[in-house]
Structures are given as C-alpha cells and as structure tokens.
Amino acid sequence: xxxxxxxxxxxxxxxxxxxxxxxxxxxxxxxxxxxxxxxxxxxxxxxxxxxxxxxxxxxxxxxxxxxxxxxxxxxxxxxxxxxxxxxxxxxxxxxxxxxxxxxxxxxxxxxxxxxxxxxxxxxxxxxxxxxxxxxxxxxxxxxxxxxxxxxxxxxxxxxxxxxxxxxxxxxxxxxxxxxxxxxxxxxxxxxxxxxxxxxxxxxxxxxxxxxxxxxxxxxxxxxxxxxxxxxxxxxxxxxxxxxxxxxxxxxxxxxxxxxxxxxxxxxxxxxxxxxxxxxxxxxxxxxxxxxxxxxxxxxxxxxxxxxxxxxxxxxxxxxxxxxxxxxxxxxxxxxxx
Amino acid sequence: xxxxxxxxxxxxxxxxxxxxxxxxxxxxxxxxxxxxxxxxxxxxxxxxxxxxxxxxxxxxxxxxxxxxxxxxxxxxxxxxxxxxxxxxxxxxxxxxxxxxxxxxxxxxxxxxxxxxxxxxxxxxxxxxxxxxxxxxxxxxxxxxxxxxxxxxxxxxxxxxxxxxxxxxxxxxxxxxxxxxxxxxxxxxxxxxxxxxxxxxxxxxxxxxxxxxxxxxxxxxxxxxxxxxxxxxxxxxxxxxxxxxxxxxxxxxxxxxxxxxxxxxxxxxxxxxxxxxxxxxxxxxxxxxxxxxxxxxxxxxxxxxxxxxxxxxxxxxxxxxxxxxxxxxxxxxxxxxx
Numbered sequence: 262x263x264x265x266x267x268x269x270x271x272x273x274x275x276x277x278x279x280x281x282x283x284x285x286x287x288x289x290x291x292x293x294x295x296x297x298x299x300x301x302x303x304x305x306x307x308x309x310x311x312x313x314x315x316x317x318x319x320x321x322x323x324x325x326x327x328x329x330x331x332x333x334x335x336x337x338x339x340x341x342x343x344x345x346x347x348x349x350x351x352x353x354x355x356x357x358x359x360x361x362x363x364x365x366x367x368x369x370x371x372x373x374x375x376x377x378x379x380x381x382x383x384x385x386x387x388x389x390x391x392x393x394x395x396x397x398x399x400x401x402x403x404x405x406x407x408x409x410x411x412x413x414x415x416x417x418x419x420x421x422x423x424x425x426x427x428x429x430x431x432x433x434x435x436x437x438x439x440x441x442x443x444x445x446x447x448x449x450x451x452x453x454x455x456x457x458x459x460x461x462x463x464x465x466x467x468x469x470x471x472x473x474x475x476x477x478x479x480x481x482x483x484x485x486x487x488x489x490x491x492x493x494x495x496x497x498x499x500x501x502x503x504x505x506x507x508x509x510x511x512x513x514x515x516x517x518x519x520x521x522x523x524x525x526x527x528x529x530x531x532x533x534x535x536x537x538x539x540x541x542x543x544x545x546x547x548x549x550x551x552x553x554x555x556x557x558x559x560x561x562x563x564x565x566x567x568x569x570x571x572x573x574x575x576x577x578x579x580x581x582x583x584x585x586x587x588x589x590x591x592x593x594x595x596x597x598x
Numbered sequence: 599x600x601x602x603x604x605x606x607x608x609x610x611x612x613x614x615x616x617x618x619x620x621x622x623x624x625x626x627x628x629x630x631x632x633x634x635x636x637x638x639x640x641x642x643x644x645x646x647x648x649x650x651x652x653x654x655x656x657x658x659x660x661x662x663x664x665x666x667x668x669x670x671x672x673x674x675x676x677x678x679x680x681x682x683x684x685x686x687x688x689x690x691x692x693x694x695x696x697x698x699x700x701x702x703x704x705x706x707x708x709x710x711x712x713x714x715x716x717x718x719x720x721x722x723x724x725x726x727x728x729x730x731x732x733x734x735x736x737x738x739x740x741x742x743x744x745x746x747x748x749x750x751x752x753x754x755x756x757x758x759x760x761x762x763x764x765x766x767x768x769x770x771x772x773x774x775x776x777x778x779x780x781x782x783x784x785x786x787x788x789x790x791x792x793x794x795x796x797x798x799x800x801x802x803x804x805x806x807x808x809x810x811x812x813x814x815x816x817x818x819x820x821x822x823x824x825x826x827x828x829x830x831x832x833x834x835x836x837x838x839x840x841x842x843x844x845x846x847x848x849x850x851x852x853x854x855x856x857x858x859x860x861x862x863x864x865x866x867x868x869x870x871x872x873x874x875x876x877x878x879x880x881x882x883x884x885x886x887x888x889x890x891x892x893x894x895x896x897x898x899x900x901x902x903x904x905x906x907x908x909x910x911x912x913x914x915x916x917x918x919x920x921x922x923x924x925x926x927x928x929x930x931x932x933x934x935x
Contacts, residue, residue: 287702288923321672321699321921324661335658354691354717362658365624380691581918584658586625 267449271420273369274342274558275453278411278438279330279425280403281348281372282382283355284543286394286581287322289387294395301389304396304458306430312399315385324355325582326362327384328403329457330425332544332583336551336573338366339589342558345369345415347441349406356381356402362584372410375402392539392578404431408440416441417448420558421480423550426457429465442477453480455550456487466491473507480510480557482550488513501528510557512570514549520570522553524563531567534575544583548573555593565597572596604786608757610706611679611895612790613782615748615775616667616762617740618685618709619719620692621880623731623918624659626724631732638726641733641795643767649736652722661692662919663699664721665740666794667762669881669920673888673910675703676926679895682706682752684778686743693718693739699921709747712739729876729915741768745777753778754785757895758817760887763794766802779814790817792887793824803828810844817847817894819887825850838865847894849907851886857907859890861900868904871912881920886911892930902934909933 294301297315307315334344346363350356352374359381363370382403387395406428416422422445428434442452454472456462462469469491472478481504485497488511492500497513505511505523514520519532552573556566576587631638634652644652671681683700687693689711696718700707719740724732743765753759759782765771779789791809793799799806806828809815818841822834825848829837834850842848842860851857856869889910893903913924 316698319698319702321663321702322695323919324695326658358659358661361653361656365656365658582660 271418271450273345273415273419275334275337275421275423275554276345276347276416276419277330277334277423277425278347278428278434278441280328280382280400280428281331281350281356281359282328282384282398282403283359284325284327284384284386284583285316285322286325286386286388286541286543287320289320289389289395291389294387294389299387299395299397301395302393303460304398304427305460307397307399309399312383312385312397315397319385319387323581324358325584326359327544327583328425329427329455329547330423331363332547333423333455333551333554334363334368335366335584336548336589337555338368339585340551340555340593341590342555345419347372347406347411347415349402349410350374350381351379351402352376353380355383369415371412372406375405379405386543388541388543392542394541394543400431403428404434406434406437408433408437411437411441411444413444416444417450419450421451421453421554423453423554424455426455426461426469429461429468446477451479452477453482453554454478455482455546456491459486459490462487462490473504476507478508480554481508481512482546483511483513484546485513485515512550512553514546514574520549520567522563522567529563529567531564531571534571536575536579539578541581542578544577545574547583548577548585552589568596569593608755608787610682610752610756612671612674612758612760612891613682613684613753613756614667614671614760614762615684615765615771615778617665617719617737617765618668618687618693618696619665619721619735619740620696621662621664621721621723621920622653622659623662623723623725623878623880624657626657626726626732628726631724631726636724636732636734638732639730640797641735641764642797644722644734644736646736649720649722649734652734656722656724660918661695662921663696664881664920665696666764666792666884667760668700669884670760670792670888670891671700671705672703672921673885673926674892675705676922677888677892677930678927679892682756684709684743684748684752686739686747687711687718688716688739689713690717692720706752708749709743712742716742723880725878725880729879731878731880737768741771743771743774745770745774748774748778750781753781754787756787758788758790758891760790760891761792763792763798766798766805783814788816789814790819790891791815792819792883793828796823796827799824799827810841813844815845817891818845818849819883820848820850821883822850822852849887849890851883851911857886857904859900859904866900866904868901868908871908873912873916876915878918879915881914882911884920885914885922889926905933906930
C-alpha cells in the first residue's frame with residue numbers, strides 16, 4: 262500500500278509514539294555490570310523486583326526525562342519543529358516530571374496519565390568510564406498504552422509519524438502503533454520508524470520485515486548492528502542494500518565512524534562530529550534521528566541531514582542525559598552558515 | 599554550658615539533621631528571574647501553589663538529590679567519613695530517590711518516611727548562564743520532622759552533630775534540633791552549625807546568637823553575607839571577630855576569594871581552588887564544609903582543612919547538582935601528597 266495523497270496540509274511536523282520514561286543515570290564500572298550479568302551497551306527489560314534490586318545496588322543517581330522517541334522530539338523541538346508526543350505515564354511524581362519536561366520543550370502531550378499501582382516507566386542506566394550506557398528498563402505504565410489513548414486527529418495532523426521500536430514489545434502499544442500507522446498513511450502522511458535495539462529486532466523481525474515489505478515505513482533509522490540483525494546479514498553493506506530496496510529513506514549510524522543514508526537508492530556518507538569529551542552516550546541515536554529529520558523536513562540535502570544528525574548526537578553525548586542542553590538551533594546555524 | 603567529656607568513643611564521624619530534599623535544576627536566564635520576581639543567588643521558601651506554577655514555567659529539568667546538610671554528608675562520605683542522616687521524606691517517588699541516593703553513599707538513613715498528602719520536599723533551582731543558582735524551596739514533608747523521629751542513640755554515637763540552619767525555620771525540626779543539641783552535648787560531642795542563608799538569619803538571629811552565647815556551637819560555617827548579617831556588622835572582619843570570640847571554630851567562605859577560618863582565636867586564610875569551567879554553584883558552601891570537616895576530623899592543620907574545603911567546592915561547581923561526582927578521595931590524596 263502506498264500512502265494516500267494528503268488531503269489537508271500538515272499542521273504539526275512530527276508526532277511520535279514512544280515510551281514515556283524517566284532515566285535514572287548513575288556511574289558504574291565493568292565489575293558492576295559483570296556482577297549483575299548486564300550486557301554493556303544493550304537494553305534489557307526488567308520487572309519491578311529486578312528494578313528494585315538493581316536500584317538498591319546502584320550508586321547515587323540523576324533523574325532526567327528520557328524515552329527514545331521523546332528524546333528525538335526534544336531534539337526536533339529544539340530545532341524549531343512543531344511536535345506532539347503520545348505515551349503513557351502514571352499519575353505519580355515521575356509521571357509529572359516526564360510530562361513537565363516534554364511540555365517545557367513546547368511539545369504537545371495530552372495522553373491521559375493512568376491511575377493505580379503501575380508506576381511511570383523508568384530506565385536504570387549505568388554509565389561506565391568509557392561513556393557507554395547499559396540500560397535496564399522497567400516499562401511500568403508505558404507498556405499499557407492503549408489504542409484508545411491515541412489522538413488520531415493529532416496523528417493525521419502531522420507530516421511525519423515517528424515510532425519507537427522499543428514499544429513494539431508490549432501488546433497494547435504495538436496494536437496502538439499499528440492503528441497509528443493506518444491513520445497516518447490514510448491521511449497521506451509519512452511514517453518513520455527507529456529499530457531501537459537488536460533484542461527487539463530478534464523478537465519482532467517478522468513484524469518489522471512485514472511492515473517494510475508492505476511499504477508502511479518511509480524512513481527507517483538504525484545502527485549497524487540493528488540493520489544487520491534485521492536483514493540477517495553479517496555484512497553491513499549487504500544488509501543496508503537489502504533493506505534500502507524497500508524503504509525510501511534508510512539511515513544507519515555507525516558509531517564514531519559517522520553514518521550513512523540511502524535515499525531513493527543513492528548512498529550518502531557523513532562523518533561523526535567532533536566531541537571534546539564523550540561523557541554519556543545515552544541518546545546518541547535518538548538525537549542523530551532528530552537532527553537528520555529536522556534537516557529532512559526543511560528540505561535540505563541528505564548530506565546536510567547527515568551533518569545535522571551528527572552535530573545533534575555530538576551535543577548529547579557531551580553531557581549526562583539523553584536530551585539536548587545546548588541550543589541546537591545555534592549549532593545548526595553555525596553548521597549551515 | 600561546656601560539653602561534657604565523652605563517656606564512650608564515637609562510632610560515627612558525623613550525624614547531620616537537614617532537609618531531605620530533591621533538587622529540580624533547570625537552566626534559566628535573568629529575564630525569567632525578573633518575570634518571577636526571584637532574587638538571584640538566594641533561597642526562598644515557596645508553598646505548593648507557587649511550586650506548581652513556577653515548575654510549570656521552568657524549562658526541562660534534572661532531578662538530583664540535594665539538601666544542604668545531606669550534600670555535606672555526601673562529601674564527607676566520599677572522603678571516607680562514617681555518617682548518618684536525619685531528615686523526613688514522604689513515602690513517595692521523590693522520597694525513594696532521596697533515600698536511595700543517601701544510602702548509596704553509605705550514609706545511615708533510618709528516619710521513617712511519612713505517609714499522606716504532604717510530598718517530599720523539592721527545591722526548584724534556576725541556574726543562570728553565570729552559573730549562579732536561585733533556589734525556590736517547597737519544604738513538604740521535610741518541615742514536619744518531629745522530635746520523636748530523632749534517633750538519639752545515633753546522635754550520641756557521632757563525634758560531630760551537624761545542623762542545617764535552613765531547617766530552623768519550621769517549628770518541629772527546630773525543636774528536634776534543640777533536643778539533638780542537648781543529646782549530643784550531653785554525650786560530650788561537638789556541634790557544628792551552618793548558617794545557610796541571610797533570610798534565615800534575619801528570622802532567627804536571636805536564637806542563633808543565643809546558641810552561640812551559651813557555647814552550644816563548636817564549629818560554625820557561614821559565608822560573608824551570613825556572618826555580617828548574624829553579627830549585624832557591615833564590615834566582614836569586624837563581624838568575624840565578634841562571632842569568633844564565642845565559637846571555637848568559625849569558618850566563612852568568601853566566594854572566588856577563598857575562605858577564612860578562625861580557630862581558637864587564630865585567623866587562617868585559604869584561596870579558592872581553580873575550576874576549568876564553573877557550571878552550577880549549587881552546593882558550593884555545602885561541599886566546602888564537607889572538605890573542611892573531613893580534614894578537621896583527620897586532625898589535619900587548619901590550612902589543610904581550608905584547602906580540602908576549597909577543592910571539594912571546586913569539584914561540585916564544575917558540574918550540575920550539589921553532590922560530588924569525581925572521587926574526592928583522589929582529589930584529597932593529590933592535595934596532601
């Protein structure tokens with residue numbers, strides 16, 4: 262199915278559906294990861310008991326709003342894009358923190374908070390001295406985002422619907438995201454999807470391939486490991502070529518080696534942006550996506566989009582937390598002088 | 599009254615009574631402070647409504663455990679001192695954050711959390727580009743710390759009882775601190791007191807002077823403005839001399855000009871420690887006190903105590919949040935090579 266021609270102009274740039282989550286970041290070391298059998302650089306889902314136990318063992322922490330798609334919106338909003346977010350928090354203090362932070366960025370966020378015993382999601386993030394982050398996610402209220410919580414008019418009003426792969430795991434948000442795709446495409450909008458994590462791909466490869474095969478994804482974000490996993494290819498270039506044949510815009514970050522994009526069959530490469538000191542890599546991929554999309558929305562060249570993605574990622578890894586702190590608009594304006 | 603001779607050796611170095619508070623830190627600018635009629639560099643108490651309104655207007659924030667005395671203990675613990683904390687949180691998520699963070703530092707913290715509608719204290723901190731912090735404190739559960747919540751055996755077991763002047767405002771903690779002073783001095787322990795803030799001194803000058811006149815304070819921490827306000831003297835040296843006559847150890851920080859200490863009538867001066875970039879001055883005074891006290895407990899010279907205070911303060915103002923991030927033990931060992 263190809264997208265319909267939009268019947269009305271979009272009034273928002275991007276609406277995202279993602280985990281509504283507060284990051285709990287603490288310094289750690291390799292020994293701590295080993296003791297707790299954690300795989301460095303990965304994301305694992307944990308239940309309430311493990312969340313409690315791991316938190317009790319962790320060092321002093323900082324709480325900073327996160328969530329992959331919400332981080333991307335934070336970057337887009339900082340770059341002047343009009344955005345809306347859909348995700349579910351509990352009516353608790355961390356839910357209030359998440360909601361405040363997303364609204365403080367000028368992002369529309371109206372998904373009702375749920376009452377009851379299932380708290381707002383949090384991600385226990387251990388940052389090792391090499392600046393790598395190891396994420397342990399307690400999904401809480403986020404994983405029960407019901408289809409009924411979607412504001413379909415909001416989705417239809419945005420030029421791009423952005424979906425977070427992490428949220429494909431739980432049943433209700435998966436159904437909600439399918440409904441959102443239908444709504445967006447029915448209104449002639451584009452759908453962007455981020456693959457999020459190798460383990461998520463392992464669990465849902467068939468779904469993701471099916472979406473791609475049916476032409477439901479217009480813009481796909483990934484990293485090297487993810488695109489190889491999705492295509493079940495060891496070779497990055499082969500993997501990229503395989504998937505790019507079915508996706509108009511395919512973007513893959515390659516860590517410190519930069520990123521590539523294949524747009525309508527043409528391959529582009531861009532270097533990583535320099536960083537004085539890498540402090541915490543949490544949010545690097547999310548902000549790359551933000552920079553790339555912002556330039557893409559502005560009708561800039563693919564090369565410019567890769568550059569702005571790299572610059573936004575460089576900013577976010579230079580400090581704690583997965584949301585930008587410097588003015589990304591100033592960074593962009595310097596880049597495109 | 600002079601302190602009794604201790605009947606048993608202290609098993610803890612320091613027990614502190616202070617606000618159990620989570621800092622909510624956001625970037626701000628002078629225009630925002632002006633619009634909200636906030637006095638830069640100060641601390642004001644705000645009620646629940648103002649907390650809600652100010653928070654709604656503030657930008658995206660970070661939540662980091664704070665509280666003046668608790669910050670000082672964090673520094674002391676990082677410097678290898680054994681510590682206990684007394685302060686009241688609610689049984690809510692921010693209370694759990696505060697308790698986790700203080701315990702993660704190895705600090706004993708057993709004050710029961712209260713149930714009910716009065717949430718854990720938070721301090722809305724606006725950090726301007728000049729790295730100054732402007733604090734707006736909603737005291738919540740912290741201001742209802744009852745005397746019955748004190749663990750008097752814990753207080754008697756510590757060589758030093760450390761008290762936060764901020765907590766003199768509310769009635770219940772003030773009564774609790776008076777009882778704590780009696781318990782500590784009855785067991786022959788020392789009492790350290792931090793003046794905290796000019797406005798607190800304005801409200802409680804008579805109480806503070808009375809404590810000092812009666813020889814209840816062994817170690818007094820202040821800054822220039824506070825000691826001048828306490829002594830009601832415009833001239834810093836006159837103010838210091840006036841108060842030092844009645845306090846065995848008087849310490850006053852002087853911002854970027856360093857700090858002075860008057861110990862048993864002898865005056866010592868120490869410079870501020872260099873900082874590559876001052877990011878957020880929240881906690882500077884608290885960590886100065888930590889460094890000074892740690893060296894004092896170790897029996898080092900007053901000059902060393904001033905140096906370690908300066909080094910600990912320099913660390914905490916080089917990043918967001920009022921608790922140390924670098925290993926203060928390494929910083930101390932380099933200093934005292």
